[in-house]
Amino acid sequence: xxxxxxxxxxxTLDLLVLKTLASSGRMHGYGITLHIEKxxxxxxxxxxxxxxxxxxxxxxxGWLRSxxxxxxxxxxxxYYFITxxxxxxxxxEEKSWAALxxxxxxxxxxx
Amino acid sequence: MAWFNRLAxxxxxxxxxxxxxxxxxxxxxxxxxxxxxAGMSREDARRDAVRRFGSATLARERSxxxxxxxxxxxxxxxxxxxxxxxxxxxxVSTVAILSIALAMGASTAxxxxxxxxxxxxxxxxxxxxxxxxWGTDKVNNSIENNTSVPNFEDWRKRTQTLENxxxxxxxxxxxxxxxxxxxxEYAAVYGNFFGLMGRAPVLGRTFSTxxxxxxxxxxxxxxxxxxxxxxxxxxxxxxxxxxxTSQIVGVMPxxxxxxxxxxxxxxxxxxxxxxxxxxxxxxHGFGPILGRLRPDATLDQVRAEVEVISQGLAAxxxxxxxxxxxxxxxxxxxxxxxxVPFTLAVLSGAVLLVLLIACANVANLLLARGAVRRxxxxxxxxxxxxxxxxxxxLVTESLLLACIGGALGLPFAALGIRAIVALAPHSIxxxxxxxxxxxxxxxxLGLSLATGLLFGLAPAMRISQISNQRNNSATQSQGMRRAFxxxxxxxxxxxxxxxxxxxxxxxxxxxxxxxxxxxxxxxxTLRFSSALPPDRRAALYSDAMTRIGNLRExxxxxxxxxxxxxxxxxxxxxxxxxGRPLDSRQQWTPMMWATISGDYFQALxxxxxxxxxxxxxxxxxxxxxxxINETMARRYWPGIxxxxxxxxxxxxxxxxxxxxxxxxxxxDMHTSGLERSPIAQxxxxxxxxxxxxxxxxxxxxASVSDLRDATDSLDRSAVLTDVTAMSTRLEEQNAPRRxxxxxxxxxxxxxxxxxxxxxxxxxxxxxxxxxxxxxxRMALGASRAAVVGMVxxxxxxxxxxxxxxxLAGSLLFSRFxxxxxxxxxxxxxxxxxAVSLLLAGIALLxxxxxxxxxxxxDPVIALRCD
Numbered sequence: 008x009x010x011x012x013x014x015x016x017x018x019t020l021d022l023l024v025l026k027t028l029a030s031s032g033r034m035h036g037y038g039i040t041l042h043i044e045k046x047x048x049x050x051x052x053x054x055x056x057x058x059x060x061x062x063x064x065x066x067x068x069g070w071l072r073s074x075x076x077x078x079x080x081x082x083x084x085x086y087y088f089i090t091x092x093x094x095x096x097x098x099x100e101e102k103s104w105a106a107l108x109x110x111x112x113x114x115x116x117x118x
Numbered sequence: 119m120a121w122f123n124r125l126a127x128x129x130x131x132x133x134x135x136x137x138x139x140x141x142x143x144x145x146x147x148x149x150x151x152x153x154x155x156a157g158m159s160r161e162d163a164r165r166d167a168v169r170r171f172g173s174a175t176l177a178r179e180r181s182x183x184x185x186x187x188x189x190x191x192x193x194x195x196x197x198x199x200x201x202x203x204x205x206x207x208x209x210v211s212t213v214a215i216l217s218i219a220l221a222m223g224a225s226t227a228x229x230x231x232x233x234x235x236x237x238x239x240x241x242x243x244x245x246x247x248x249x250x251x252w253g254t255d256k257v258n259n260s261i262e263n264n265t266s267v268p269n270f271e272d273w274r275k276r277t278q279t280l281e282n283x284x285x286x287x288x289x290x291x292x293x294x295x296x297x298x299x300x301x302x303e304y305a306a307v308y309g310n311f312f313g314l315m316g317r318a319p320v321l322g323r324t325f326s327t328x329x330x331x332x333x334x335x336x337x338x339x340x341x342x343x344x345x346x347x348x349x350x351x352x353x354x355x356x357x358x359x360x361x362x363t364s365q366i367v368g369v370m371p372x373x374x375x376x377x378x379x380x381x382x383x384x385x386x387x388x389x390x391x392x393x394x395x396x397x398x399x400x401x402h403g404f405g406p407i408l409g410r411l412r413p414d415a416t417l418d419q420v421r422a423e424v425e426v427i428s429q430g431l432a433a434x435x436x437x438x439x440x441x442x443x444x445x446x447x448x449x450x451x452x453x454x455x456x457x458v459p460f461t462l463a464v465l466s467g468a469v470l471l472v473l474l475i476a477c478a479n480v481a482n483l484l485l486a487r488g489a490v491r492r493x494x495x496x497x498x499x500x501x502x503x504x505x506x507x508x509x510x511x512l513v514t515e516s517l518l519l520a521c522i523g524g525a526l527g528l529p530f531a532a533l534g535i536r537a538i539v540a541l542a543p544h545s546i547x548x549x550x551x552x553x554x555x556x557x558x559x560x561x562x563l564g565l566s567l568a569t570g571l572l573f574g575l576a577p578a579m580r581i582s583q584i585s586n587q588r589n590n591s592a593t594q595s596q597g598m599r600r601a602f603x604x605x606x607x608x609x610x611x612x613x614x615x616x617x618x619x620x621x622x623x624x625x626x627x628x629x630x631x632x633x634x635x636x637x638x639x640x641x642x643t644l645r646f647s648s649a650l651p652p653d654r655r656a657a658l659y660s661d662a663m664t665r666i667g668n669l670r671e672x673x674x675x676x677x678x679x680x681x682x683x684x685x686x687x688x689x690x691x692x693x694x695x696x697g698r699p700l701d702s703r704q705q706w707t708p709m710m711w712a713t714i715s716g717d718y719f720q721a722l723x724x725x726x727x728x729x730x731x732x733x734x735x736x737x738x739x740x741x742x743x744x745x746i747n748e749t750m751a752r753r754y755w756p757g758i759x760x761x762x763x764x765x766x767x768x769x770x771x772x773x774x775x776x777x778x779x780x781x782x783x784x785x786d787m788h789t790s791g792l793e794r795s796p797i798a799q800x801x802x803x804x805x806x807x808x809x810x811x812x813x814x815x816x817x818x819x820a821s822v823s824d825l826r827d828a829t830d831s832l833d834r835s836a837v838l839t840d841v842t843a844m845s846t847r848l849e850e851q852n853a854p855r856r857x858x859x860x861x862x863x864x865x866x867x868x869x870x871x872x873x874x875x876x877x878x879x880x881x882x883x884x885x886x887x888x889x890x891x892x893x894x895r896m897a898l899g900a901s902r903a904a905v906v907g908m909v910x911x912x913x914x915x916x917x918x919x920x921x922x923x924x925l926a927g928s929l930l931f932s933r934f935x936x937x938x939x940x941x942x943x944x945x946x947x948x949x950x951x952a953v954s955l956l957l958a959g960i961a962l963l964x965x966x967x968x969x970x971x972x973x974x975x976d977p978v979i980a981l982r983c984d
Contacts (some may be wrong), residue, residue, distance in 0.1 A: 055170050078144070080148075
C-alpha cells in the first residue's frame with residue numbers, strides 16, 4: 008500500500024472524505040461529492056472520478072466500511088461509513104493539517 | 119482487516135467488478151438526474167456528468183488496480199491477447215522465439231556449469247573458513263612446496279588465528295583387494311583432518327590421525343561403490359595398500375573429495391613408507407597445511423600471522439628454512455584452480471553477448487511489427503486504454519515470448535550440458551554435477567523475464583507513443599532499429615575476433631613439432647608395489663623392457679621417470695659445473711632431471727646430436743654418466759663441446775659425489791607443453807640411478823592387450839594403466855584449449871547466424887516500408903542496379919559502422935584473453951580482416967536478397983498500395 012501522509016493532495020482528499028463521513032454518518036460516493044462541494048461553498052470541486060479509488064483504498068485500509076443500501080430515489084447504492092480506525096486517522100490528519108496550515112500562515116504573515 | 123477484504127475480493131471477483139461498475143454508474147446517473155433537475159437538457163446533463171467524473175473508463179481501470187484478482191485477471195487477459203497476437207504473425211514469432219531459445223539454451227547450459235563448479239558450496243563445513251598454506255621457495259620461485267612435519271608441528275603450536283590444523287600428502291600406490299592389483303591416488307593425513315573438514319562418515323568412523331601405527335583406511339564414496347558394491351559389510355575388511363595390510367574403518371559421504379576428485383581413500387600419515395624419517399626431518403617436505411580460521415579471525419589477520427610465523431621459523435632454523443615462505447590460498451581457490459574460473463568467465467561473457475544479440479534481434483522484430491500494429495494501438499488508445507496500459511500489454515507479450523523461448527531453450531540447455539561435460543577437460547572439478555536442477559531452472563526463468571523486459575520495454579515505450587506523435591516517432595523507432603542492428607554487429611565482431619584468435623592459436627600450437635614421434639607410439643604407466651625394494655623394482659623395469667622389446671611388432675621400447683612437467687614454473691641450477699663458475703641464482707632456469715630405462719630415445723625417435731646413448735657398460739660400478747638436451751648444452755656450454763664435461767646435480771649422486779659425465783646430446787623435445795619452449799633436460803640411466811621409470815613408451819604396431827600380457831606376468835603387483843596413443847596424450851594436454859576454442863567458436867557461429875538473420879529481417883522490413891518510394895524511383899527511370907545499390911548502401915553503412923566499433927571493442931576483449939593466445943597478437947591483422955570479410959559477406963548476402971526483391975517492385979502496384 009502506498010504511503011500517502013506526505014502526499015498532500017491525496018491526503019487532503021482523504022481528510023475531506025473522512026471528515027464528511029465523521030460528521031454525516033452513512034453516505035454514498037455521490038453524496039460525499041455533493042457534501043464537500045456544498046460545505047466548501049462550491050470552492051472545492053472534486054475530480055469526481057478520483058473519489059472512488061480513494062474510497063476503495065480507504066476501505067481496504069480499514070478506515071471505512073461499506074454496505075449496499077437503497078438510495079433516496081430507490082436505487083441500489085453503495086454506502087460508506089467511518090470506522091474507529093478511520094476516526095483515529097482523521098484525528099491524525101486533522102492535526103497534521105492544522106500544523107501545516109499554521110506553518111503556512113505564519114510564513115505568509117511574517118515574510 | 120485490509121488483508122481480509124482483499125482475500126474476500128479474491129474469492130468473489132466478478133461480483134466485485136460488477137459492483138464497482140454499478141457504483142460508478144450510480145454516481146453518473148445521480149449527477150445526470152440532478153443536472154436535469156437544475157434545468158439542463160438530457161444530453162447536456164449526461165455529458166456534464168461524464169466530464170465532471172473525468173474519464174469513466176480511466177477511473178474504472180484505476181479502481182480495478184486496487185483489486186488483486188482483477189490485476190491477475192488483467193494479466194491473464196494480456197497473456198491471452200499476447201498469445202493471439204504472437205500467433206497472428208507466425209513467421210516473426212518463430213524467428214524471435216528460436217533466437218531466444220538458442221541463446222537461452224546456451225546461457226542456461228553455461229550457467230548450470232558455473233553453478234555446479236563455482237557457485238555451489240563445497241561439501242565441507244563452512245568451506246569459506248578453510249585455507250591451505252603452501253610453502254614457497256624464494257630461491258627457485260616455486261610456490262607450491264610441501265611443508266615438513268616438524269615445521270607443521272611448530273605452525274600448529276604457534277598459530278593464534280587458525281584451528282584444527284592438518285597436513286596432507288597426495289600419494290599414489292598399489293591397491294590390492296582379493297588378489298587384483300590396482301593403482302590409486304589417495305591422501306595420507308596428519309593432524310585433525312576430518313574434524314577440520316567437518317563431515318561425518320556415512321559408515322563406520324574416521325580415524326584420529328596422530329595415532330602411532332594407524333594402518334587404517336577410510337574409503338571415498340566412489341571407491342566404496344565401484345570396488346565394494348556399496349556393501350555395509352566392508353567395515354573391518356582388509357586391503358593391501360602400498361604393500362601394507364590396512365583395515366577399512368569408515369566410508370565418507372558422496373562429494374567428499376579432498377584434495378581432488380581422484381582421491382579415493384584416506385589413511386593416517388603413519389601408514390606411508392618412511393614415515394619415521396619424515397616425522398623428524400625438518401627438510402623432508404610432506405605436504406601443504408590445511409587449517410580453519412578461528413571464529414574471530416579474518417583472512418587478513420591470518421595472512422599477517424603467516425608472514426610472522428614463517429619469518430620466525432626461518433630465523434630459528436636457518437639451515438632448513440632460510441628461503442622458505444608461506445602462501446595462503448582459500449580452499450575454494452585451491453579447488454577451482456586459476457584457469458577454470460577464467461575459462462568460465464570468458465564463456466559466460468561470450469554467451470551473454472550471444473544473448474544480447476538475440477535480444478537485439480527480437481527487439482527489432484517487435485519494433486518492425488509495432489509499426490504494422492499501429493492501427494491496432496491507435497484504436498486501443500482511442501478506446502480509452504492509457505499509455506501505461508498499452509506498454510504493459512506490449513511488455514506482457516514480450517515476457518510471454520521470452521518465457522516460451524526460455525522453455526524451448528531447456529532441451530538445448532540439456533543437450534549443451536551433456537556436450538560440455540563430454541568435451542571438457544577432466545581438470546574441471548565437480549563439472550559432472552552440472553544439471554538442470556531447481557536453481558538452474560529458476561535462473562533460467564529469471565533470465566527469461568529479464569530478457570523479455572530488456573528486449574520488450576524499449577520497443578513497447580516507442581510503439582505506445584505512436585498514437586500520440588505519429589511521424590516523429592516512426593523515424594525515432596527506425597533510429598532505434600538501426601542502433602540495435604549496429605549493436606548486434608558490434609557484439610558479433612567481438613565474438614568472432616575472439617574465436618578467430620583462439621582458433622589461430624589452436625592451430626599454431628597443433629603445428630608445433632613436439633620434437634618426438636607421436637604416431638605408432640603407445641604411452642602407458644607401469645608400476646610395481648612401492649613395498650618392493652628399489653633395486654628389485656629397477657630390475658623389474660629392466661625385465662619389462664626386455665619382454666616388451668621381444669614382442670614381435672615392437673620396434674623399440676623405453677621408459678622414463680617423468681616425461682612431462684606441464685605446470686611447473688620452478689627454476690633450478692646445478693651445484694657445480696666443471697670448468698665454470700657457479701650460477702648465480704638469477705641465472706637459474708627451469709630444468710628437469712629424469713631417469714630412463716630401455717631405448718627411450720629410439721622409441722620416441724629423438725635423434726642423437728653428439729656422443730653416444732647409454733649402453734650395457736654403464737652400470738652402478740662405472741662412472742656416472744648423463745645425456746643432456748640441446749637447451750642444456752647451450753645453457754652451460756655455449757659454443758663448446760659438452761661431451762666429457764662434468765656436472766654435479768641437485769643432490770649428491772654417484773660414488774663419493776663424483777663428477778657426473780656428459781656422454782651425449784639429444785635433440786630438444788617439448789616436455790613442458792607445446793606452448794612453452796623446451797626446457798633444459800638431463801637424462802640418467804636407471805642402471806646407475808635407482809628411480810622408478812614408470813612412463814612407458816613403445817614404438818609398435820602391437821595392441822594394448824599384447825603389452826598387458828607381457829607386463830602382467832612380471833610381478834604380482836604389476837599394474838599397467840593409462841595406455842593410449844602418444845598422439846592422444848598430446849591432445850589431452852591441449853584439451854582445455856580445445857574446449858575453450860570450440861565453445862567460443864560455437865558461440866561466435868551462433869552470434870553470426872543470429873546477426874545475419876537480424877540484418878536480413880531488418881533490410882527486408884526497410885524494403886517493404888519503402889516499396890512505394892522505390893516504385894516511384896523506378897517509374898522515374900531509376901535502373902535496377904541503382905535500386906539495388908541504394909538498398910545495399912542503406913544496410914552496409916550500418917554493418918560497416920558496427921564492424922568498426924566491433925573491431926575496436928575486440929581489441930579490448932582480446933587483451934582480456936591475451937594469455938590464451940599463442941603466436942598471435944590481440945590485434946592480429948589476419949584475424950581482424952578475416953572477421954571483417956566474413957561479416958561483410960554475410961551482411962552482403964543478408965542485404966542482397968531484400969535488395970533483389972526491391973527491384974521486382976512493380977511501380978504501378980507499388981503506387982496503388984497503401
